[in-house]
Each structure stands twice: as structure tokens, then as C-alpha cells.
Amino acid sequence: MPDAVTTADASSPLLRMQGISKRFPGVRALHEAHLELRAGEVLALLGENGAGKSTLIKMLAGVHQPDEGSIEVHGSPLSISGPMVARQAGIAVIHQEFNLIPALSARENLFLGQERTRLGWLAAGHERREASRLFQRLGMQIDPDRAVRDLTVAQQQVIEIARALSFNARIIVMDEPTAALSPREVEGLFKSIRELRSQGYGIIYVSHRLDEIFEVCDRATFLRDGQYIATKNVSELTREKMIELMVGRSLDQEFPKRKSQRGATRLAVRGLTRKPTVRDVSFELRRGEVLGLTGLIGAGRTEVARLLFGADRADAGSVTLDGKAVDLRSPRQAIASGVCLLTEDRKSQGLVLNRSILENFSLPNLKRFAPWGWIQQRAERKAFQEFVGQMRIKISGPAQLAKQLSGGNQQKIVLAKWLQRNADVIIFDEPTRGIDVGAKFEIYQLINNLAEAGKAILMISSELPEVLGMADRILVMHGGRITGEIPRAAEATQEQIMELAVR
Template sequence: MTAALEMRGISKSFPGIRALADVDLEVRAGEVHAIVGENGAGKSTLMKILAGVYQPDRGTISLEGEETRVSGPIDARRRGIGMVYQELNLVPDLTVAENIMLGATPSRLGFVRRRRLHDAAVAVLDAFDARVDPSAILGSLTVSQQQIVEIAKAYAQRPKIIVLDEPTSSLSEHEAQALFHIVRRMREDGIAIIYISHRLREVLDLADRVTVLRDGRRIETRESSGLTAGEMIRLMVGRELTDIFPKREVPIGATVLEVEELTRSGAFDEVSLHVRAGEIVGLAGLVGAGRTEVARAVFGLERAQSGAVRVDGVEVQARTPGQGVKAGIAYVPEDRKRDGIVPSASIKDNIALPVLSGLSTGGWISRFRERSLAREQVDSLGVSPPVIERAVDTLSGGNQQKVVIAKWLAARPRVLILDEPTRGVDVGAKADIHEIIGELAAAGTAILLISSELPEVLAVSDRIYVLHEGRISAELGRAEADEATVMHAATGEAVHS
């Protein structure tokens, strides 16, 4: 059978960096071919070459057996290559139908043919059994629905090859099932699907074959049947990682954080929880259940209408993040690029931000103390490369996340709220970040952990609160928590049982 795509001997270098070295990739029509590897392994560079964003230094691309040169993204689309990037590329103020048909809007004499536009979008959505209103404004949809629209837009172009880059990174495992149905439907249609994900379990469930990249080289391509997550990790990182989410047993102390009947209309209602010193408490639930909104209200980013927050028994009036920090609360947000870092600023400047007043005398910042603090945090957390003057946006995702954590650790918080701390980072960085979390718990920090990756929550939490539609639907001890129990509570089934 002729492969839908063959990339042979692909090499690409940037100033001072060899991104790809003689990489081969073959993808067949009607298969899901996963590409896995740590951040910086070359996955994105390889896909940008396929999309025509970059031109390779060496190597060839063949589509259906015919060697070709992809001159740019428009040429890629014309040749039947569809790209769905991790960052959604949609227009929030347009309707679902208008987004799906972007670039191919039916018109006559300069006027949009609304009926044909609507019918074309409905046909695409029906092909996926997607329950999305084509006339709805895109910005009113949930993240998972917008992800479906993004894939539908690519599918509407009748591609022969579709690249899905981290399509479930913003979805809970429950919501990801709808996306998997769409991927399988596209596979039945004979589309060649390239699937990039750090979630190894879904790779094994979905992919027919898996290609592993490491340090810009193809390490191996294997059939997924018989392949284990442990083997993939060993191939990806070149070493054994026996426990991606290590759980360190530490003494649990007195209650540090108390949240009592916290309410904000339309977001969450009468949420009560507590976290003790040295304890890691998971906050689970589907996307949209109110997890992030609760975290932001506790920290002071959003104002609750009623309820109370206490740290070490003292009520906190956290109406601004500054007040939250002063009370001993730190918050690592789910979107590190938008809310967690100043991308163009240096590692040193980012780490110093929450504690500038403590580094100043008479309004003047002590550059020596600023550098010493940054050096201490970078060495402690293993930020790589350990160059404190380097801009944060030049680091890998995992190292950017370490900088966000370092920034808040410099403030020495009593309570650390971690919202999706390992989203979009590779397995090596996940293990590093969880080692850091374990050390913080051992030092007596009270940790509230939010994650859409259920195995992560189950593995590291001492207790778990589950949110359903803005309310706590279950509180589970470590011994009684499993995936089925959490999902029952997250979907509301436990509420009515």
C-alpha cells in the first residue's frame, strides 16, 4: 500500500540548535499515527515542515508516492494537509458555521450564501455526530466544543492528512471521549491522522502506530499493540521513569487553608474545603465545573459574593492577588503564558516579581539580592538552561512551568494552589515537577492541586474534592478514590444516588 505521507531524512537547524537530524516518518491512509517525545524532541518542528511553515535543510516529502515541496501553509492546505494546533485558531465573534467554513465560505456576487453555509456546516457536524449548534456564537461554547469546531473546520477542507497537536490538553478525560469518537470516524474515512500528545494512555488507546522522537532524532516506530507506557517513556527520555507521579508520604499537620461556603453566582455555590500542612488535596471535575473559578476566588483574582477564606485560622479579605500573597497564598495558573509569566522578561525578573518589595530598600531594588534569589530558585528547581538572564519564552514548556513555580516559592507561601501544573509538559518534566511538589509538601506547605488528568490527581492526592456544576459533589480519601468513583461524582451521578 502506498503511504499517504513519507518524510525521509528530514533535517533542520536553527542558529546554535539542531532541531531535527535525518528523521523518517511514514503515515498510512486510514491510520492514527502518534508522535511522542519530550518537549524539544522535534515534534513541532517536523510538523511545521509538513505544514510549509519551515523548509527542511535536507530531506524529502512525498504525498501518495509523489515527491513534493510544500511551499507554505496555503500550499499545504491545497495539497490536502490539515493542521489543528494546540492553540485554537478560531474567531470567537463568528458563528460555529462561519468558523467551520472559514476560507471556503460559499458566496455569490460578493454576498455570503447563508443557507449553503449553514447546510455545509451541518453536514460536517453530522458526520461527527457532534451536538453543536451551527448558529451559536463560537465564544459562547465550552472549550471542548470549540475543539470539536476546530477539527470540523479542518475536516471541511476534505484533507488527506490531519495533524492533531495536543487536542485534549484543555479537556477532561470524560470530554476527551467525544473527541476520540471523531478521530476514529476520520480514520474510518481513510484520512491519515498524525496525533501528538503527552497523555500516553490515550496514545495507546487511540494510535495504530507510534513514532518516538528524542533530541531531534527518530528513535523507533512501533505498532501500539503490545507497547506499554513504560516502554514509551524509556524510549522518549533514554532512562527508566518508574513513577511519573511519585507520591511521597509526609506527616500531615494542622489545617492551614479553610474555605467555607464560598459562592459566586453562575460559577460556584457554597464550596467548602480544607487543606492541612503537608497535605496535597486534589480538586477534580469536568472542564466548566468551577475548579479554576474557585481557585481564583481563593487567591483574590475574582471576588466571591459570600463565604469565607481562612489561612491558619485568620480570615483573609483577598479581593486582589496582592492581598492573597500577603495572606500567604500563591497561585500557579492553568495558562502559564497568559497569566503566569512575562514571556519576554528574564528568568530573574520573573522570579523576583512577587517579592520586589522585599528586595528593595528606599525604593531601590538590590540587584545582588535579586540575582541571588533567582540563582537559588533556578538551582533548587533544576531550571534548564540555568541562565537567569535568559528570556523565559526561549525555554521549553516544562522549564517555563518551573519558573512559574519558582516565582511563587520565592514568596514562601503557606498555601500553594496549582492549576494544571503539568499541562503541555513532557513526562520527564512531569516527574521533575511532581518531585518539587512532594518536597514542598514535606516542608509543610498546604497544596491544592487542580488537574484534568485524572491519573495525576489520583496518584498524588491525599484527599480529593470533586466539583459538579459548581458544587462539591464528593470528598474522597486516598484509599477510596478511583477513576470510576471520581467520574461518577464529576458527572453528577453520585449526587443523585
């Protein structure tokens, strides 16, 4: 049975959502869900993809309205009929994909829609001073007149938070705020969050990175299949209990064991260089091996993957596959050679979101399904359905649009299209970014199955527990170079990796 909703302290909570239900055609997104946010706390909102988190957040943003239930802000009932109502009520939602205009300056983005004027003229000086004050309050030095496109992801995030403060929001929702941040930038964000908490703001924090919940959150509310499960003090939770509340079952182990035996060298890289991002990178990857490649953001990991996939041209270096030299000058050549890449950003680079999942699956396999210029639909659908069954991909049908799938199922579709190619070397770049713990476990099992089948796996990840739990060996990069190798990942520590990552 779900736990009772935690009652507020002496004062009314900033936000209370009671008995929230919402249906879409053919889907029950929420059923009698509850959430309560207090002043001066960081509340984690946790659940698998499809648990109802996004729907609940969109209700706070005024995008959706509940079919049933009530919302109270500062103790008073409120019907959030649109984004402007949410804003006037002091609610701000900071999405994973920022709502900023790259060509405008930090100041212009900050005050967009609430420009300061004096006698009909834009009060740029006043805005500049106010922007600097807000940035300093959040512990970040940002030039107010610098274009957003020239700022780091962390600086752009601060602009989003500052914009919330500029219109006096007291309730701030952060959706996957650390997805693209380096560890140092994450700590800077946490410092800003703690400062806001000390000033009485209420923050709803959504993340699949469970270590962050213990670091910055006070309580956690769990949703599963659209229903409220429990609200717990984070101090009372363990990682295992947190996963159990999210997925409805205990996972005996977060990272499944693998029985594969490493074989002969399949991929050999020598002196791979593309200045200034990749410098003299050399390594070998064997059959049946999962080789972890990690380092801080900007270390050159993704750039190495792009060179191996032919998406970028190398200045120098050589690549051999099964002892034969290959010249990977384009993704087409890489695919033909048996190398495939699951990109870091599956939405913009791995999928055509507005096309069906069947079309996405078939795109790199048209030579097989259309050898004479027209698609053999029976063979296409048969191959697709086999992968759907084997990989337990949750879909409504092959015509479903790729953008309608959860992150975990999108990742499976990307993987399925490459497995259909029977690729020998598979590069995973951040394979579980934005994916819930249940789907992560399934992706890990798929990676292990591929290794056991003799595939060579290069896994790029910034999540150190993932690297330690999945890799056989670990390579660490910094400044475009490999700064060290850990030959036995099972015996390594996060501290060892970080020492190599900052060299």
C-alpha cells in the same frame, strides 16, 4: 540503536518524511528524523518537550523547511514552501490554540478564505447547508450561524476539523486536542477520529496524555532530542515502555513517593460561595498535605482557586489561615497572606511571555529586591540562580524570554517566583497540563518537596491518575459544590471519583 522505519503496506503511505534535519541559531532541533503515516491510521507522535515534535509539525504546515531530508505525499516528493502549499497538498494542522475568529459565526470561520459566491453574492445558504453536513459527519450538532465565542471548546475543535475536511485534507495533525476537553467531550472527539480513520484519513496525534494513545492510536513514533528513536504498534507497548522510549530511561515509578507528615490545619474554608459557579464549598487543608481537587470541566474547581487567591470576590463564606480570619479581596492581599496560585493557563495568566525569565521571577518579589526603589541586581540574580540550580531549570541565561522555554520549564519559573515569596499555601491548577512525562516527574518531586517542608498544597487536576498518584485526600466537585471526599487517595479508584463527579 533506533529501530528501522516501519515499511508501508502494499500501497504507498500518505506521508513519508525521511532524514529530516533542521538547525536554528545555537540549536539542533532535528537530526535525521523519520515519520511515516498510512491511510486509515492514527499515528501518535511522542516525545518530551524539546524532542522536535513541534518543528516537525511546522514543516508539515509550511512554516519551516528542512535543511536536509525529503518529504513525500501520496508517494510523490513535495517541497512544502509555505502554508498554501501544505493546504493544496491536503495537509491540515489543528493547533492546541485554535485559529478561529471569535466574533464570526461557525459558518464564516469554516469557509474563511474559501467563501462561496453566486453572481457576486455570498452563497450563505449553500455554506450553511454544507457546514451542517460537515458537523453532522463529525457527530456534532452546531448552529452554523452561532458566533464562535459562544461555542464550547469541543465545538470549536469540530469547526477546525470540519475546515480541514472542507478543503479535502487527507492528512490531519492534531496537537494536544484534548487539553481543554471534559471526559465526555474527549469521547466525542475520539468518535470523530475513529470515523475519519474508517474513511481512509491519516491522523497524526500529539498528546502528553498517554492513556489516550492506547485508546485511539494505531502506531506511535518516538522522538528524543531531535532524533528518531522508533515506531511501534501501540498494541505492543506498555505505559512503562512508552515512557522509556520518550525519556531514554525507565522511571521506577511514575509518581514519586513522599515522606511528609500531615500537621495542623493551615487553611480552613467555610461556606465559600460565588453564584452560579461556586456554592457552599467547605474544606480544610493541613501542613504537609497534598489535597487533590477534581471534577469535570465546569465543576467550579478553578473558580474556587480564583476566590482563594482574591482574583474574584466571594458572595459569602470565610477563610482562615493558621486559625486567623483573612479577607482575600485581591491577589495582592492573598500574596501578602502567604497564598499563591499557579494558574491553569500559565502562558496568559502566570507569565509575561515577552519579558525575560529573570523579570518574571522578580515581578512579585520587588519589595525584597528593590526596597529603596531600585533593583539590587546582585541579590536578584543570586536568588534566581539558586532556584535555577535547585529546580534544574533549563535556560540559556536569565535574559531568555519566557515564551522561549518549554512548558515544563515555564511552570518551574512560575513556581520559583512564588517559592521566593516563601508562600505557605500553594494552589496548583492543572500543574502538568501540556508537559511531557519527564518534566511531569520533576514537577511531582517539587510538589512532594514542598509538602515535606510543611507547605500546604491544593492540587487541582482533571487527570485522574495524577490525582490518585499524588494526593493524600481527594475532594470531588460537581455543579459548583463538593459532592464527596475520599479520605485515602491511595485506596481510591477512578470509578469512585467519576461517580462523585457526575452526581
